[in-house]
Amino acid sequence: MYFGLSEEQQFFQVSINKFLDDTVTVDSLRSFRDGENENLFEIVYKGLNELGLCGLIIPEKYGGLGLDSLFAISVSESLGRGIAPYPFIGSFLIAPYLIDQLGSDSQKEKYLPGIATGEIRFAVALTEITGRRSETGIQSSNRQLNGKTLFVMDDIESTHYLIVDSDAGIHIVDSNESGLEKIKLSTVDITSFISELILTEVKKEGLGSVSQNEETVKRAIDLGRIAIAADTLGASQCMLNQSIDYSKDRKQFGRPIGSFQAVKHMCAQMASDLEPCHSLVWYAAYSMDYITHESHLMACQTKAHVSEVGAFVAKTATEVHGGMGFTDDLGLHFWFKRIGLNRQLLGSPDLLREEAAEAQGI
């Protein structure tokens, strides 16, 4: 019996962490935000793809590494820790998962090898099924799509879109098709790539069949939720670690602020809340592949709980840093904002708790 990440998974995390520590510094993010460092994305994209992230869960016969959900979420944790501007969860987990599960052989041939090399990049539009707003809606008829979808994830120089409508119909759209209007949405988190799509008679290709998609779409969303939870976990752990370092270094009243119980107790509470989240995220990811009857409940509860802990850590870690925590200079807010965005993606904690209650017949 062994419960935890394998040596291989830990080693993989170390490689990603090292790359991101060297590449994605607070300075580089600030200049990326201010439009002075436009190739940061390309550097990160190339570097992480070379480590194999784009093909991580794609079967080997399509050129991927064929790794499981636990491996995938251990990667997410590192990406959150290093606040990577990298479209992992939508482009390289949810999209290939759905294509692999529901695609015809020719669709798999057409897309999976390209995703595995990073040449094909899917943005995913799931809000019609995870959080539909009144002003949106997608209608599909005659191999065409009409309507509007909000909050498309991982949309940066996308070659394709994967759009799920409210009946769990799945549509693939080439980004060069006419009638497709993309409006970039700026969020608090500059490491995310979010857009709105307006579709007017856009040519599309169907994936799977509406009558059979629902379970698989739910599983893809669950995988995404656990991966987002892992990303929040990595970001939160990093904020706690920075707080501890800062509290040892920063002196007031002639002693390190970390020697004051007020500060110690803030850090201890963060650690106490975060430690079980590691175990929770591992278990949830493991359940996706090996204890599938538990995975939906685990996904809802894991994302809900880790989001709450993440919000607490984001606030508390900022407070430990005092005024500096509030500055752009220190850059702690990059993690704060990533945790904030993650909280809302694919279901906010309140909605997920209700979904969890319903799923177990409560």
Added chain:
Amino acid sequence: MNLDFGNKYDEFRKEVKAFCKEYEGIHVTSNLYSYESVVDPNVKPKIEMSVKEWQKILIDKGYHARHIPNEYGGFGGELDIVKNVIITEEFSKSKIPTGIGGQGIDFLVPTLLEMGTEEQRQRYIKPALELEEIWCQGYSEPNAGSDLASLQTKGELEGDEWVINGQKIWTSTAKYAQMMFCLVRTEPDAPKHQGISYLLIPMDAPGIEVRPLVDMTLDAGFNEVFFTDVRIPADNIVGERGQGWLVANKTLVHERGSLGDPNKMIRRYDKLVNLMKSEILDGARIIDKPVYRDRLMRIQGKILALKSHGLRLLSGRLNKGQDISLATMIVKLYGTEMRYELESLAIDVMGELGTLYDNSPNLRDNGGWQYAYMYYLGLIIGGGTSQIQKNIIAERGLGMPKEPRIKGV
């Protein structure tokens, strides 16, 4: 990740299952220990026996005190954590009571095995296991709570006897205990952590007075113990003079790690779900009201985290390379605070009826929720308060700097 114990344990699990089946529905009687009620009080139990008889059967079978050596009255099995887990799991599934631990078996026995003399082991372990000798723990004092090492109960060696004067508090089981393991200041001139000895005191020694201490639940679960010129043999010491702090810390670590069992928490959660399904407010079940559902789901999220965390702790004990030191330190804080949150929800679910107490009409579940709501606040404080836990987590777990010591204290 691999959650399988492997088929080498299949045979053992089968054996435990068969045992549990044989004793299904057992009712164990005791005036000293209360069991979670697992049998319907209206149905006469199939098997009934005293706690001592039950304890003996469990030890003979190796389902309790499993790795205590045979020569001291234990089963003498090899130390195998997986087997212990299987025993707990199967007993829990069949709802039959496990053996009694308590202060003697859980704290004194491991201490004697590690630091006691051969004579002490021969003399004390077997009667403790068989519940013939009940032990209590004499640590806290009125002026030595969180700062336990400042304790002042005095022990002076006169000839071949220790003469003990002072007072202990929060001594559960002192009322009926035959023995106490006790921390006593024997070296008044040494620094505070080095002036303490770990003494074994018969509770019937002249000069000992036990007074019940009534707590907020109105139970007298604890006691105060007063010592006036109490004389015990000089040999009744574990470890050397002045080593008592070291000896005691071995068992304190154990106490903190043992709180917050996820299986117990899950059973309690299930009971809360039942309560929420059966309570009707304005014609609707409480569980169908969104505000209460949300609180329930928050608690379930934390329980799932604790359950997963339990697997990690077990894994860390089985796989030496896995570091679980910080993971272990948070268990007491996390588990007790969460349990209190769970009991609080039950009180709110009952609303006004949640304030009923003391055999009042209309009590739900015999008032167990009201009792637990207060009792678990006690557990947040006892065994090292949440604030002390946070100091430990911060200083030992996160490596944060110690508070500067005030000179002369």
